[in-house]
Amino acid sequence: MGDPTANVRIDCLQYSAWSDDIFDEMARGGVDAVHVTIAYHETFREMVLRLEEWNRWFERRPDRIFLGRTGEDVRLAKSQGRTAIFFGFQNPSPIEDDLGLIEIVHTLGVRFMQLSYNNQSLLATGCYEADDPGITRFGDQAIAEMNRVGLVVDMSHSAERSTLEAIDRSARPIAITHANPAWWHPALRNKSDEVLRALTRSGGMLGFSLYPHHLLNGSDCSIDSFCQMVADAAQRYGADHLGLGSDLCQSQPDSIVEWMRNGRWTKQRDFGEGSATQPGFPPQPGWFGSNLDFGNIQKGLSAVGFDDAEVEGLMGGNWLRFFDDSFGPA
Amino acid sequence: MGDPTANVRIDCLQYSAWSDDIFDEMARGGVDAVHVTIAYHETFREMVLRLEEWNRWFERRPDRIFLGRTGEDVRLAKSQGRTAIFFGFQNPSPIEDDLGLIEIVHTLGVRFMQLSYNNQSLLATGCYEADDPGITRFGDQAIAEMNRVGLVVDMSHSAERSTLEAIDRSARPIAITHANPAWWHPALRNKSDEVLRALTRSGGMLGFSLYPHHLLNGSDCSIDSFCQMVADAAQRYGADHLGLGSDLCQSQPDSIVEWMRNGRWTKQRDFGEGSATQPGFPPQPGWFGSNLDFGNIQKGLSAVGFDDAEVEGLMGGNWLRFFDDSFGPA
Numbered sequence: 001m002g003d004p005t006a007n008v009r010i011d012c013l014q015y016s017a018w019s020d021d022i023f024d025e026m027a028r029g030g031v032d033a034v035h036v037t038i039a040y041h042e043t044f045r046e047m048v049l050r051l052e053e054w055n056r057w058f059e060r061r062p063d064r065i066f067l068g069r070t071g072e073d074v075r076l077a078k079s080q081g082r083t084a085i086f087f088g089f090q091n092p093s094p095i096e097d098d099l100g101l102i103e104i105v106h107t108l109g110v111r112f113m114q115l116s117y118n119n120q121s122l123l124a125t126g127c128y129e130a131d132d133p134g135i136t137r138f139g140d141q142a143i144a145e146m147n148r149v150g151l152v153v154d155m156s157h158s159a160e161r162s163t164l165e166a167i168d169r170s171a172r173p174i175a176i177t178h179a180n181p182a183w184w185h186p187a188l189r190n191k192s193d194e195v196l197r198a199l200t201r202s203g204g205m206l207g208f209s210l211y212p213h214h215l216l217n218g219s220d221c222s223i224d225s226f227c228q229m230v231a232d233a234a235q236r237y238g239a240d241h242l243g244l245g246s247d248l249c250q251s252q253p254d255s256i257v258e259w260m261r262n263g264r265w266t267k268q269r270d271f272g273e274g275s276a277t278q279p280g281f282p283p284q285p286g287w288f289g290s291n292l293d294f295g296n297i298q299k300g301l302s303a304v305g306f307d308d309a310e311v312e313g314l315m316g317g318n319w320l321r322f323f324d325d326s327f328g329p330a
Numbered sequence: 331m332g333d334p335t336a337n338v339r340i341d342c343l344q345y346s347a348w349s350d351d352i353f354d355e356m357a358r359g360g361v362d363a364v365h366v367t368i369a370y371h372e373t374f375r376e377m378v379l380r381l382e383e384w385n386r387w388f389e390r391r392p393d394r395i396f397l398g399r400t401g402e403d404v405r406l407a408k409s410q411g412r413t414a415i416f417f418g419f420q421n422p423s424p425i426e427d428d429l430g431l432i433e434i435v436h437t438l439g440v441r442f443m444q445l446s447y448n449n450q451s452l453l454a455t456g457c458y459e460a461d462d463p464g465i466t467r468f469g470d471q472a473i474a475e476m477n478r479v480g481l482v483v484d485m486s487h488s489a490e491r492s493t494l495e496a497i498d499r500s501a502r503p504i505a506i507t508h509a510n511p512a513w514w515h516p517a518l519r520n521k522s523d524e525v526l527r528a529l530t531r532s533g534g535m536l537g538f539s540l541y542p543h544h545l546l547n548g549s550d551c552s553i554d555s556f557c558q559m560v561a562d563a564a565q566r567y568g569a570d571h572l573g574l575g576s577d578l579c580q581s582q583p584d585s586i587v588e589w590m591r592n593g594r595w596t597k598q599r600d601f602g603e604g605s606a607t608q609p610g611f612p613p614q615p616g617w618f619g620s621n622l623d624f625g626n627i628q629k630g631l632s633a634v635g636f637d638d639a640e641v642e643g644l645m646g647g648n649w650l651r652f653f654d655d656s657f658g659p660a
Contacts, residue, residue: 045375052430100382107438 008032008078009294010316010323012207012243013088013156013178016250018057022291023064026083029291032316033074033084033323035112035177035245039094041263044101047094051108054085067109071324074316086323088112088177090157090260092123092142099141106149111327112177113146114154115139115166118272119265124155124162127188128272132159135166147171150328156189156245163195172330173203175322178245180209184229185216189273193236200241205322206233207245212282213273214247223287227300230314239310243319244297250290254280338362338408339624340646340653342537342573343418343486343508346580348387352621353394356413359621362646363404363414363653365442365507365575369424371593374431377424381438384415397439401654404646416653418442418507420487420590422453422472429471436479441657442507443476444484445469445496448602449595454485454492457518458602462489465496477501480658486519486575493525502660503533505652508575510539514559515546519603523566530571535652536563537575542612543603544577553617557630560644569640573649574627580620584610 009030015037016022026034038054039047058066068074068084077084087110095101095113105113115124115135123139125132135143143166146153153174155163167174176199182190189209191199196206208230215221216229233242249256257280261272271279287296294315301311339360345367346352356364368384369377388396398404398414407414417440425431425443435443445454445465453469455462465473473496476483483504485493497504506529512520519539521529526536538560545551546559563572579586587610591602601609617626624645631641 044378048374048431048434049428051434052428055430055433098379098382100385101378103385104378104381104438108434109437 008316013245091117200237211247338646343575421447530567541577
């Protein structure tokens with residue numbers, strides 16, 4: 001191959017109701033790799049049940065998908081017209097209070113772990129808590145162990161101070177796999193300029209989200225507005241540190257977004273980024289509803305002035321370089 | 331290398347109180363690979379704690395040991411003067427009632443699983459039960475899944491009918507990693523001629539045990555008697571299907587043999603192969619007490635008339651060929 005990162009298409013966050021149809025769409029849409037969510041609130045043993053479901057998919061559909069463990073697996077997927085599936089946790093609940101589980105889950109293929117979801121975890125603080133006391137004692141140990149084995153620290157749902165501390169304390173670049181800049185759309189889940197500067201300055205990656213609650217004007221966001229935001233971010237942070245993490249939750253019933261938000265931690269109903277009048281998954285914008293729509297974004301990025309090499313990087317090349325550097329021992 | 335199985339030394343069963351001293355002895359004794367027991371009665375989650383302990387050893391002593399996953403890892407270990415550690419279960423308790431855990435434990439490095447320990451399991455019958463109804467419904471499914479992923483069926487502690495059925499129903503050769511022929515020493519744990527003929531005729535492997543309860547005259551067994559038994563077995567079954575599985579339990583307190591025998595399944599005290607007057611670990615024969623003593627057996631095998639190629643096979647070459655064929659997808 002020529003440029004080893006050329007022309008790969010990587011989506012660094014999806015949590016869909018997986019099906020033959022979706023895997024077919026990944027192939028038709030030319031998506032070479034997807035980072036899929038394995039756990040929101042699961043214990044270790046419950047998380048393993050989710051891995052078992054993926055193993056059955058890999059057994060049934062080797063023509064379409066396989067477990068991705070390294071950047072090379074993205075190139076292999078592209079060369080074979082398949083999609084490499086990379087595992088990640090949106091919450092550290094599967095490692096329970098046990099540092100040794102970090103290497104175990106890495107051996108099982110997990111490559112990203114958020115140090116918190118929306119609430120306080122044993123490691124860090126989520127963006128919905130009133131106060132953020134920063135990375136915990138266990139969190140410091142976990143970051144070091146994640147660095148050692150090659151499990152990427154993901155701070156997509158974490159609060160400001162915890163995120164800045166994770167960037168600072170991690171010896172290896174970290175990721176925010178799915179969020180947007182707060183200066184474009186000031187949602188609680190979007191990230192401050194300070195966080196994004198620290199993230200990218202340290203070699204970390206931001207994946208832009210296509211989840212309507214993270215978009216300016218929500219489901220009515222225009223592709224031009226989204227792509228112009230990417231262009232503005234590239235001005236501030238450098239195009240090399242940016243990619244996509246669509247947060248696509250295709251074909252999921254609203255019970256899933258309720259599980260994400262409420263897990264087993266409350267008897268009340270938390271609406272998260274939604275509201276009593278909009279409790280469920282919001283409709284996707286017309287220009288991004290499935291794995292068939294990455295071409296729209298690719299064209300939109302060219303239209304706002306990115307050159308071909310920059311577009312290739314944004315569509316997957318930048319994530320691939322990060323995968324190459326991040327998934328093995330330091 | 332010349333003969334790809336030449337001159338490796340493999341012990342296909344140990345469960346010692348692991349220590350720096352024992353790993354040093356493995357190196358000084360030229361032991362290239364050891365199959366170590368990970369679980370006797372553990373649940374999945376408890377078994378993972380045992381893997382975590384091994385991960386800490388691998389992190390602390392990369393100069394001495396590493397996790398073996400393939401036959402190639404034995405050759406790597408030999409070329410580097412290290413020892414490849416292969417994981418196995420003496421009981422299927424870690425897969426609970428969940429077929430999907432077979433692929434999960436294989437991914438975590440497990441390469442052998444006994445379908446039962448001494449009691450009835452969910453898969454098969456142990457050699458201490460009064461009756462043996464054979465392989466269970468779940469057992470049939472488990473054998474097929476173990477065949478698919480490359481997890482070796484081990485029937486060391488299982489009863490006669492279950493063992494014969496496992497040999498018959500497994501599409502790939504199976505192993506009895508640590509036992510001796512009952513025609514030499516008629517212990518409950520030793521195997522009938524019928525079992526050993528069926529095992530070896532189907533390409534399976536027998537590892538000879540050095541555990542005193544499996545030896546003629548127990549701790550007083552002579553090395554000549556042991557090696558002559560190996561020669562007689564080679565006459566009956568062919569030397570190519572034979573190796574060593576010492577069952578060495580070095581430096582273990584007697585509480586460990588009580589755990590093996592009693593687990594959590596009884597409030598009474600089961601003495602297993604021992605007795606009220608001999609409840610603990612019996613003393614090893616003087617000629618085999620540690621990883622330093624494989625040379626004694628090697629010399630003893632030559633002394634009873636095996637040629638050099640046969641001795642090489644018995645000391646590890648036969649196991650290596652079996653490892654090469656058994657640890658990956660069919």
